[in-house]
Amino acid sequence: MIFLFSLVGVDRVEVKGTDAGVLILVKFGEKLKADSIEVFKADKLNPKEKPISLGKIIYPETLLIDTTKTKGEYLVRVYYGKEKFDTGWITVKLENPIPQKASVISFDTSKTNILIGILLFSALFVFLLYLARINPRLYIRRIAGLDAIDEAVGRTAEMGRPIIYTTGIGSIDNLAILAGLTVLKHVTRKSSLYEVPVLMPNNDPLTLAAAREVVKEAYLESGRPDLYRENDIFFLTSEQFGFASGMSGLMQRLKPGAVFMMGYFYAESLILAENAHVSGAITTAGTTSIDQLPFFIASCDHTLIGDELYAASAYISRNPLEVASIKTGDWFKALSAIIISVGSIFATLSIFNPQFGEVVRIMVNALK
Amino acid sequence: MQRQGPVIVVILSALFSTITFFLKGAEDIQTYALIVAIVISGFALLLGVDSLILYHMRNIQEGKNTLFSGVLIISFFTTVIWGFFAWWRYGSPFAQNSTFMWLFLNVYLPLDATMFSILAFYIASAAYRAFRARNFNALILLITASVIMIGRVLYSNIVFPIALSVFLFLAGLWIFTNTRKLYGSELLFRRFLGGFLMGGAFVILLPPIFNFLGGNISALTDWLLSVPQNAAKRGIYLGLGFGQVAFALRIMFGIERSWIR
Numbered sequence: 352m353i354f355l356f357s358l359v360g361v362d363r364v365e366v367k368g369t370d371a372g373v374l375i376l377v378k379f380g381e382k383l384k385a386d387s388i389e390v391f392k393a394d395k396l397n398p399k400e401k402p403i404s405l406g407k408i409i410y411p412e413t414l415l416i417d418t419t420k421t422k423g424e425y426l427v428r429v430y431y432g433k434e435k436f437d438t439g440w441i442t443v444k445l446e447n448p449i450p451q452k453a454s455v456i457s458f459d460t461s462k463t464n465i466l467i468g469i470l471l472f473s474a475l476f477v478f479l480l481y482l483a484r485i486n487p488r489l490y491i492r493r494i495a496g497l498d499a500i501d502e503a504v505g506r507t508a509e510m511g512r513p514i515i516y517t518t519g520i521g522s523i524d525n526l527a528i529l530a531g532l533t534v535l536k537h538v539t540r541k542s543s544l545y546e547v548p549v550l551m552p553n554n555d556p557l558t559l560a561a562a563r564e565v566v567k568e569a570y571l572e573s574g575r576p577d578l579y580r581e582n583d584i585f586f587l588t589s590e591q592f593g594f595a596s597g598m599s600g601l602m603q604r605l606k607p608g609a610v611f612m613m614g615y616f617y618a619e620s621l622i623l624a625e626n627a628h629v630s631g632a633i634t635t636a637g638t639t640s641i642d643q644l645p646f647f648i649a650s651c652d653h654t655l656i657g658d659e660l661y662a663a664s665a666y667i668s669r670n671p672l673e674v675a676s677i678k679t680g681d682w683f684k685a686l687s688a689i690i691i692s693v694g695s696i697f698a699t700l701s702i703f704n705p706q707f708g709e710v711v712r713i714m715v716n717a718l719k
Numbered sequence: 720m721q722r723q724g725p726v727i728v729v730i731l732s733a734l735f736s737t738i739t740f741f742l743k744g745a746e747d748i749q750t751y752a753l754i755v756a757i758v759i760s761g762f763a764l765l766l767g768v769d770s771l772i773l774y775h776m777r778n779i780q781e782g783k784n785t786l787f788s789g790v791l792i793i794s795f796f797t798t799v800i801w802g803f804f805a806w807w808r809y810g811s812p813f814a815q816n817s818t819f820m821w822l823f824l825n826v827y828l829p830l831d832a833t834m835f836s837i838l839a840f841y842i843a844s845a846a847y848r849a850f851r852a853r854n855f856n857a858l859i860l861l862i863t864a865s866v867i868m869i870g871r872v873l874y875s876n877i878v879f880p881i882a883l884s885v886f887l888f889l890a891g892l893w894i895f896t897n898t899r900k901l902y903g904s905e906l907l908f909r910r911f912l913g914g915f916l917m918g919g920a921f922v923i924l925l926p927p928i929f930n931f932l933g934g935n936i937s938a939l940t941d942w943l944l945s946v947p948q949n950a951a952k953r954g955i956y957l958g959l960g961f962g963q964v965a966f967a968l969r970i971m972f973g974i975e976r977s978w979i980r
Contacts, residue, residue: 455744456742456743456744456745457742457743457744458741458742458743459741459742459743462740462741465741466741469737469964472961472964472965472968473968476965476968522760524756526963526966526967529966529970530966532977533975533977536977553767553770555763555767556760556763556764556765556766556767556770557759557760557763559766559767559770560763560766565977582773582774582777585770585771585774586766586767586768586770586771586774587771588771589764589767590831592830592831592834592835593830593831593834595834596830596834600787604784618835618838621838621841621842621845622834622837622838622841624845625841625844625845639959639962639963641952641955641956641959644955646845648849649845649846649848649849650841650845650848650849656955657955657958657959657962658955658958658959658961658962658963660962661959661962661963661965661966662962664975664977665969668977670974672969672974673969673974673975676965676966676968676969676974677965679961679965679968680958680961680962680964680965681961683961684957684958684961687957687961
């Protein structure tokens with residue numbers, strides 16, 4: 352297979368697979384000559400591997416051969432003055448490729464620290480589970496946004512309007528969206544007490560299927576399966592701004608009493624929050640997307656910040672098993688704060704005594 | 720079993736993903752698992768299309784938002800038919816000379832860009848509400864945000880002293896013209912004169928304040944973004960990380976089941 356290109360300063364670049372390997376043949380321009388040509392190789396199936404430079408071709412050289420015969424894509428970059436031009440990534444089929452060795456599966460030692468961290472976390476979790484069984488009244492601090500759910504549902508019932516609930520953009524493989532579905536169950540249970548309809552436009556079909564099940568289950572648990580209407584949980588669009596536009600239209604037409612935005616959001620977050628505000632609804636938001644948090648804090652009545660969304664189901668249910676997992680996270684946060692503080696103090700002291708700097712270096716290497 | 724089946728699948732999948740994460744040479748297995756997930760989500764798209772059409776058909780039947788639902792149904796089928804036609808006629812709906820591409824570039828993209836550009840106005844209205852100095856925290860937010868906004872514009876080192884001078888002058892003017900107790904005069908001209916003098920005094924104090932800040936607003940902006948803002952951000956990141964692990968463990972151990980029926 353041969354690929355031919357013509358770029359500034361180069362009449363012809365030929366990339367072809369041969370028995371010897373991959374050949375990159377260059378014919379420099381007659382009038383305009385490129386300063387140099389660099390060839391890169393990358394394995395696009397393995398994005399963790401960064402592209403490597405195979406070398407440069409400088410006039411009067413015209414040839415570069417990659418004899419490794421390993422899988423990969425090639426990119427030819429032409430340097431002309433201050434400018435550079437790329438051919439784009441090219442997949443070259445080799446005439447007689449070396450058969451790939453069966454990869455040996457082994458433990459990745461570079462991830463030992465992560466494994467230790469997870470094992471410690473799990474051990475502490477099991478210990479706190481045990482504590483929670485003995486004393487089910489484990490303390491969790493107040494989360495104002497979740498306390499406001501009852502108030503928002505009550506107000507909506509008084510106004511005789513529906514609730515609009517969204518988990519944002521993304522599929523069910525996103526933990527924030529799963530956490531959003533757990534809050535949905537609580538909101539639906541509360542709303543069933545006052546017969547307030549919960550409308551949920553969806554951006555993803557998988558989330559739609561899960562949301563329907565969650566809502567159906569919530570109505571069943573509260574003894575009102577008759578309130579479930581499949582059409583209330585519907586698919587809007589998978590396009591980001593189409594979704595924002597559809598949601599805005601719904602809010603403006605229906606004037607909901609409360610809007611809940613619990614899940615994962617991108618640039619559409621502010622469009623949703625502002626439209627909800629303009630429609631006169633009580634707005635409660637929760638997201639793990641740090642870039643969108645300021646928008647929600649600025650424009651919503653209540654906001655769950657970061658991991659508060661993950662804690663929501665435990666906070667609502669007060670199930671000791673779930674509370675134990677929240678406590679584990681809190682203990683680890685405290686531990687991290689101690690390590691960071693000690694590291695900061697030692698790093699500052701290293702100005703006076705370099706030995707403290709050595710301690711900081713050891714700490715950083717251990718955590719890397 | 721209807722309830723336990725999915726939970727068992729989730730637990731096994733989670734264990735599989737966790738174990739392969741720690742293994743070297745298991746990348747191909749992970750890739751295949753990812754392909755399976757993509758295939759499943761492809762089938763789920765049919766569910767989405769089904770829901771979309773049924774929802775709007777029912778709206779038309781019930782006479783609710785008939786116009787909007789009608790437009791959606793017509794647009795949906797027009798796009799699908801047009802896409803298939805372009806596929807047959809040009810080899811791909813997204814070929815450069817395809818009429819479907821024309822539809823995409825001249826109808827879809829402008830609509831998408833319009834929604835995105837509306838964001839600018841929403842930012843302004845949200846900023847107005849957020850920056851009202853109702854309490855001390857909001858005042859800090861207002862000052863910090865103003866410094867960063869000015870620090871990010873072109874020629875910020877020239878704009879900042881001018882903006883600060885105008886702000887201080889107006890602040891002085893406002894204090895004197897609105898606070899009778901401070902000046903005690905009913906005459907608007909005298910109150911205005913007092914305000915003018917106080918605003919002027921603020922402006923005279925400006926050069927030492929500006930020098931105290933290092934005389935470089937861009938450096939101050941960078942410091943605000945890289946030190947106090949980053950510290951808060953990293954705190955949230957840490958909490959998120961541990962929160963995610965805790966939530967994932969709850970799902971893996973089957974404790975958290977509210978997402979399933």
